[in-house]
Amino acid sequence: MRKFFGTSVVAVSAAAMLALAGCGSGRDGDSDSGGEAAKGFAANSLIGVALPAKTSENWVLAGDLFTNGLKEAGFQADVQYAGASTTVADQQAQITAMTTKGAKVIVIGATDAAQLSTQVAAAHAAGAKVIAYDRLITNTPDLDYYVAFDNFKVGQLQGQALLDGMKAKKPNGPYNIELFSGSPDDNNAGVFFNGAMDVLKPEIDKGNVVVASGQKDVKQTAIQGWKAEGAQARMDQLLTSTYGNKELDGVLSPNDTLARAILTSVKGAGKPIPVVTGQDSEVESVKSIVAGEQYMTINKDTRNLVKETINMVKALQAGDKPQVNDTESYNNGSKVVDTFLLPPVAVTKANAAEAYANDPKLAPLTK
Amino acid sequence: MSRIKDLQKNLFGGTTSNARQFGMIFTLVAIVVLFQILTDGLTLRSDNLIALFQQNSYILILAIGMLMVIVAGHIDLSVGSVAAFAGILVAKSMADWSLPWPVAILFGLAIGAIIGAWQGFWVAYIGVPAFIVTLAGMLLFRGGNQYIGNANTIPVPEGFREIGSGFLPEFGPNTGYNNATLLLGLAAAVAVVWREIQARKTRRAMDADPAPMWISILRMAIMVGVIAFAALRFASGRVGTSFPISGIILLVLVIAYSFYTRNTAGGRHIYAVGGNSRAAELSGVKLKRVNFFVMMNMSVLAALAGMIFVARSAASGPQDGNGWELDAIAAVFIGGAAVSGGIGTISGSIVGGLVMAVLNNGLQLMGVGTDRVQIIKGLVLLLAVAIDVYNKSQGRFSIIGSLMRPFRRDDSAPPASPPDAEREPAKAAVSG
Numbered sequence: 001m002r003k004f005f006g007t008s009v010v011a012v013s014a015a016a017m018l019a020l021a022g023c024g025s026g027r028d029g030d031s032d033s034g035g036e037a038a039k040g041f042a043a044n045s046l047i048g049v050a051l052p053a054k055t056s057e058n059w060v061l062a063g064d065l066f067t068n069g070l071k072e073a074g075f076q077a078d079v080q081y082a083g084a085s086t087t088v089a090d091q092q093a094q095i096t097a098m099t100t101k102g103a104k105v106i107v108i109g110a111t112d113a114a115q116l117s118t119q120v121a122a123a124h125a126a127g128a129k130v131i132a133y134d135r136l137i138t139n140t141p142d143l144d145y146y147v148a149f150d151n152f153k154v155g156q157l158q159g160q161a162l163l164d165g166m167k168a169k170k171p172n173g174p175y176n177i178e179l180f181s182g183s184p185d186d187n188n189a190g191v192f193f194n195g196a197m198d199v200l201k202p203e204i205d206k207g208n209v210v211v212a213s214g215q216k217d218v219k220q221t222a223i224q225g226w227k228a229e230g231a232q233a234r235m236d237q238l239l240t241s242t243y244g245n246k247e248l249d250g251v252l253s254p255n256d257t258l259a260r261a262i263l264t265s266v267k268g269a270g271k272p273i274p275v276v277t278g279q280d281s282e283v284e285s286v287k288s289i290v291a292g293e294q295y296m297t298i299n300k301d302t303r304n305l306v307k308e309t310i311n312m313v314k315a316l317q318a319g320d321k322p323q324v325n326d327t328e329s330y331n332n333g334s335k336v337v338d339t340f341l342l343p344p345v346a347v348t349k350a351n352a353a354e355a356y357a358n359d360p361k362l363a364p365l366t367k
Numbered sequence: 368m369s370r371i372k373d374l375q376k377n378l379f380g381g382t383t384s385n386a387r388q389f390g391m392i393f394t395l396v397a398i399v400v401l402f403q404i405l406t407d408g409l410t411l412r413s414d415n416l417i418a419l420f421q422q423n424s425y426i427l428i429l430a431i432g433m434l435m436v437i438v439a440g441h442i443d444l445s446v447g448s449v450a451a452f453a454g455i456l457v458a459k460s461m462a463d464w465s466l467p468w469p470v471a472i473l474f475g476l477a478i479g480a481i482i483g484a485w486q487g488f489w490v491a492y493i494g495v496p497a498f499i500v501t502l503a504g505m506l507l508f509r510g511g512n513q514y515i516g517n518a519n520t521i522p523v524p525e526g527f528r529e530i531g532s533g534f535l536p537e538f539g540p541n542t543g544y545n546n547a548t549l550l551l552g553l554a555a556a557v558a559v560v561w562r563e564i565q566a567r568k569t570r571r572a573m574d575a576d577p578a579p580m581w582i583s584i585l586r587m588a589i590m591v592g593v594i595a596f597a598a599l600r601f602a603s604g605r606v607g608t609s610f611p612i613s614g615i616i617l618l619v620l621v622i623a624y625s626f627y628t629r630n631t632a633g634g635r636h637i638y639a640v641g642g643n644s645r646a647a648e649l650s651g652v653k654l655k656r657v658n659f660f661v662m663m664n665m666s667v668l669a670a671l672a673g674m675i676f677v678a679r680s681a682a683s684g685p686q687d688g689n690g691w692e693l694d695a696i697a698a699v700f701i702g703g704a705a706v707s708g709g710i711g712t713i714s715g716s717i718v719g720g721l722v723m724a725v726l727n728n729g730l731q732l733m734g735v736g737t738d739r740v741q742i743i744k745g746l747v748l749l750l751a752v753a754i755d756v757y758n759k760s761q762g763r764f765s766i767i768g769s770l771m772r773p774f775r776r777d778d779s780a781p782p783a784s785p786p787d788a789e790r791e792p793a794k795a796a797v798s799g
Contacts (some may be wrong), residue, residue, distance in 0.1 A: 054738075083737035086688040088680065089422070090737055096418040097731040100409055113678035114520035118532045125605065126414075139681060141524050185520050185684050219517050224685060333522075 002312050040319030041104040047134075047313055048098030048106040049079040053087050055226060056167060056257055057282045059109065062133075066107070066307040071311055075317075077356065078103065087111040095119040099126050102309055105313050110135045113187040117142070128315050132337070136187045139251055141334040143334035145322060147309050149300040150341045151188050155195015156276040157346040158252060161296040162196070165275035165348070166250045175249040176212040177274075180231060182220040182254040192254045192279070193218050200252070213242040226260040240266055243271065250275040255287035259294050279345065286365050287354070299345040299355050308340055378710050391702060391718045391751075398722060402729030409732050410725070414606040416597070417611060421532065421679060423724040424671035427717055429695035429700070432661075432668035433717040437699050438628075440641040440708030441490065441497035444657060447688030449666050450673025452508035453478045457674055457709020458683035459522040468527035472674060479670025482508065483663030484700045491658035492737075505692070513685055514713040523677055533612040544602035545609035559590045561764035563599025606697075620668075626711045629686050636660060641708030664680030698723055699742070701751045723747070 041362035044122045049066045052057050058172035070077035080089040091111050095150055096119055106128050117140035120130050132146040166175045177200075182189030200305055203209040205217075215238075216222060223230040231253070239248070248266070251274050253259040259278035266273060276342050278285050278297035286295040312322035326339040347355045402410040409415055429446050436443045441755035457475040460466045466474060482504070488501040542549070565581055570577040577583070601610040628634035639647035640657045648654045672691070675682040702719025704711025723744060728738045 017785040078734045080731070080734070082735055083741060086685050086694075087689070088684060089676070092680065093727065094419075094731055094737075096422065097728065098417075100412065100415045100418060101732060111518055112680075112682075112686060113685045114522055115684050117681040118528070122418075125607070171596055184517065185686065204733050224513065 014045065015166050019102075023227065032127075040317050043074050043210070044076060044319060044362070045104040045317070046076045046078060046098075046101055046277045046284070048095070048101070048103035048108065048128075049077065049084065049108075050091050050094045050098065051079070051081050051109040051133075052091070052111040053082045053084050055084075056255070056280060058280050062109070062306055065303060066310075069310045070313070073314060075313065082111050083245075084304050089114050092116065092119050096121060099128060100125045102126075103128050105129045105131060105316055107131045107133045107309055108137060109133045109312070110137050114138045114154060116140070118227055131309060131312055134188070134305065136330055136332055136337065138187060138332040139334055140332065143335075143337055144334075145312060145324065145336045146339040147305065147312060147331055148188075148341060149305065149344045152195040152198075153275040153363030154279060154298050154300070154344045155197070155202040156199050157298060157344060158192070158254070158279065158296070159196035161346050162252055162275055162277050163199065163209070165277075165295040168228075169275065170249065173208040175209050176243075176246055177209055177252065178213060178235075178242075178248065178252040179211060179216060179221045179252045180223060180234070180254060180258055181218050182225055182258075183226045184222045185224075186226070189222065189254060190218060193221070196252050198275075212233070212246055212248075213238050226257060228257050231261040232257040232265045234270060235262045239271065241267045242270075247272070248274045251277070253277050255279040256282040256294070256297055260284060260288065263288070263293055281356070281359075281362060283361065283365070286347075286352065286362050289352060290366055292349060296348045297348055299347045300342070301345075302357070304342055304361075305348075308342060312340070374426075376664065379396035391715060391722065394751075395718055395725065398725050402725065402732070406732045407728060410729055413600045413602075414608070415598050415728070415732070417534075417604050418609055419724060420614040420617075421611045421730050424611070424617045424700065424730070425531075425675045425679075425708070426694045426724070427617055428620060428668055428672045428675070429691060429722045430698040430716040430720045430764065431620055431697040431713055432665035432700070433692075434699045434704060434711050434713055435624070435628065435661045436497070436665050437639055437696070437706075438625065438641045438708055438711045439637050439643065439658060441661065442696065443486075443497065443501045443662070443665045443669075444692050445501040446484065446665065446672070447691035448483050448508035448512065448667040449479065449645070449669040449688075450503045450676065450691060451512040451683075451688035452482070452515075454673035454677040454687050455512045455516040455521065456682040457527075458677055460517060461524055461527060462521055468524060470640050471527065472530070473767060474674035475670050475674045476667055479667035480663060482670070483666030484659075486666060487659035490546065490662050491655040496620070497662065509688075510528070512687070516683065516685060520682045522682040523594060527674075528678045528681055529612055530616065531613055531675045531680070534607065534609045535612070537607070537609070545604070546602075548598055548602035548610045551610060552602070552617075555594045555598070556591045559594065560587055563587050613679070614670075617674070621717055622755065628713055633657075633660075638709055641710075661684055668670050682714050694720075697748045701748060703755065706752075719751075722751075779781075 020319040025084045032147065035070065047070050049063070051063055054060050063081060063290065067077050069233045070139040080098075082088070084095070088111050089092065089201045091108075092115070095106060095108065099119070099122055102264075103123075104122050104127075107122075108130065115137055116137055120137060120140045123130055124144075129144045130137075130142060132148075133142055135142050136146050136148070161290065166173075167274065168176075171326040179196075181195075182188075199207060204211065223234065235251075249273060251259075253262050253276050256278040257280075259276045262276055263273065273293055277296055279300070281297050283297045284296050285294050289297060300341050315322040321342070324338040324340045327328050328336060328342050330337045345355055353363075353366040356366055390530060427449075428585060431445060433446070453475045456478055457471050460474055461468060461471045464568070469623060486497075486500050486504055490497045491494045535551070537545060537547070539546040540729065563586065566581060567577045628637065635651045636647065636657050637649070639652050640654060673688060676687055680687070698720030699711060699716045700706070700719070701722055702715035704716065726744060726747060729742060731742065735743075
């Protein structure tokens with residue numbers, strides 16, 4: 001027993017020493033987090049980009065633009081999408097992996113605006129700057145910048161286009177409309193909806209526009225996860241419950257994916273096509289607009305948004321303060337975030353050719 | 368040859384069924400080394416190890432419960448939904464009724480227990496297959512989550528976040544390491560050595576052959592080496608980070624449940640029921656009670672996992688828990704459990720979960736997209752189980768096992784049957 005004990009102590013301590021030796025010594029300290037002094041960072045640093053699941057063409061396009069744009073600017077790019085089903089957990093893991101790899105700037109298109117604060121805090125503590133792309137990240141004081149299209153304006157444009165479109169088809173009201181809004185966990189969904197209601201509410205109050213189903217609350221109109229099948233199912237139900245013998249004049253849809261799902265539902269029910277709004281200028285929707293089905297979409301040129309974001313990264317690299325144009329309106333619950341807002345453009349059949357003239361993918365569709 | 372045989376037989380527990388577990392540990396080490404090289408040393412860097420544990424502790428906690436469910440011959444598809452349901456209720460309870468967070472945790476566990484009792488009732492006393500009951504539960508509690516939360520994301524207070532994103536505290540003299548983590552490592556090392564000495568004593572007292580001396584020492588050296596390495600890594604993270612609280616919760620659960628499933632009558636009954644429920648019932652096992660217990664226990668652990676995820680995410684959201692059941696089930700099967708029930712260990716499931724976790728993390732560090740990661744994970748799951756099934760159909764357990772065939776001829780009993788495992792209590796939970 002004695003001998004066993006002696007040998008084992010030797011063996012065990014040898015193993016421990018070995019592990020110790022392989023470990024280097026102690027903590028790295030905080031040599032990395034000195035980035036606050038606005039010194040910038042190396043021109044070939046790693047830039048992480050974490051985007052939501054590939055549920056819309058827009059995110060796929062944004063990913064490609066980031067990959068190429070960052071490479072052109074001399075950075076190393078790590079562009080990641082969340083998985084289709086385990087979105088939030090995936091994105092948390094991806095942001096952490098980018099932090100581990102020493103990314104200097106992490107650009108995040110959040111899947112769930114409120115569930116990333118731990119990861120953003122860790123990234124910030126490791127010396128990375130965090131930019132929220134398109135969707136504001138809430139409940140964190142560690143977010144540095146926000147870059148997005150003016151989403152309230154998007155909603156207003158949608159509301160206005162809906163009114164204009166219905167007036168063009170039928171000069172006098174009252175008009176029957178239905179309202180759809182985006183995923184409740186996406187901070188933008190409410191902003192779009194409020195923007196649109198900002199225009200529609202006065203007309204609804206006047207009785208000129210009627211939400212025939214009575215479902216006006218954002219909780220009733222929301223489509224979880226921006227899922228097309230969710231919108232189609234809701235539209236199917238609205239058509240059976242409310243539009244048996246009424247005419248549907250217009251549908252407020254927050255984006256193109258939902259707009260097409262709504263149109264599919266209406267066509268399936270054999271009803272005349274109402275005025276349907278959209279957003280994102282997806283290829284199928286632009287075709288649909290040119291063919292006279294979907295009424296409008298919003299052109300938020302992803303190219304410009306990505307370009308602006310990369311400009312921010314470049315400014316941070318040089319140690320400058322990135323350009324922002326709104327330091328007041330975007331409070332994420334912990335602080336007011338410095339924001340760069342880009343203006344959106346409403347597109348209908350009338351101005352499609354002009355609006356997409358610079359877009360290599362969409363321009364041919366409008367001819 | 369006899370030394371190899373000794374090594375195979377004794378290094379990580381005794382019976383042949385452990386050969387597969389040994390294989391999994393080997394795979395885990397191989398994957399870690401592979402990614403360590405491929406990612407230029409990022410995989411084993413302290414911040415990544417810490418993140419790895421934080422990110423996966425809730426899946427591993429689910430795997431513990433899932434192992435017991437699967438060993439008993441059932442399945443639970445509702446764990447993700449139950450986790451989300453408990454998560455939103457706990458978040459709401461703190462936001463709307465301002466429950467203090469420790470009370471909220473108890474409240475969450477109670478919700479898990481109630482849900483578990485509901486599911487256990489249908490499975491054990493009505494006899495509805497667990498697949499159906501938990502499929503219903505999956506819909507029921509997912510819907511409940513959306514209904515209660517209005518599909519909103521609800522933030523949780525700072526104190527509560529500790530269980531998901533907190534670390535062992537900093538105290539004592541500045542050693543360049545986190546002292547609490549070092550102490551934890553030291554305690555673990557002492558426990559390993561003490562256990563080994565006890566095991567040898569017990570075997571000698573029972574007049575059984577203790578494992579050869581050199582094996583004992585080798586095993587201890589390996590384990591202590593791994594513990595020392597891990598402790599130093601976890602202790603040398605950025606100041607303020609160290610071994611995560613969620614990791615501690617996981618460790619405690621692994622140790623407790625390993626002991627329960629291996630060394631207590633109640634635990635062995637689960638194996639007996641899964642192996643042959645009729646025979647178990649005839650020999651006096653209370654079938655209904657065992658089934659009720661495993662289903663209820665699973666939901667309690669699911670509620671805990673849900674709370675840890677919510678704490679880590681700082682908010683409860685409508686997409687919490689999506690797909691968790693599949694991760695947990697995959698971990699259990701990769702860890703060597705049998706689809707038909709009766710076979711499997713907690714430590715095996717943890718190793719299986721870690722294989723998936725390291726694979727996921729390593730691929731992410733290499734910048735492989737989630738689409739390809741999913742493809743790879745799917746193939747790994749299929750291959751791991753296929754190799755096992757194929758080997759069994761060939762009448763051998765593994766490549767290592769097949770080398771040993773000449774020596775196994777006197778083993779008349781089916782190698783992994785519960786009484787066999789009971790007679791020869793396995794000696795070391797490798798990863799626990």
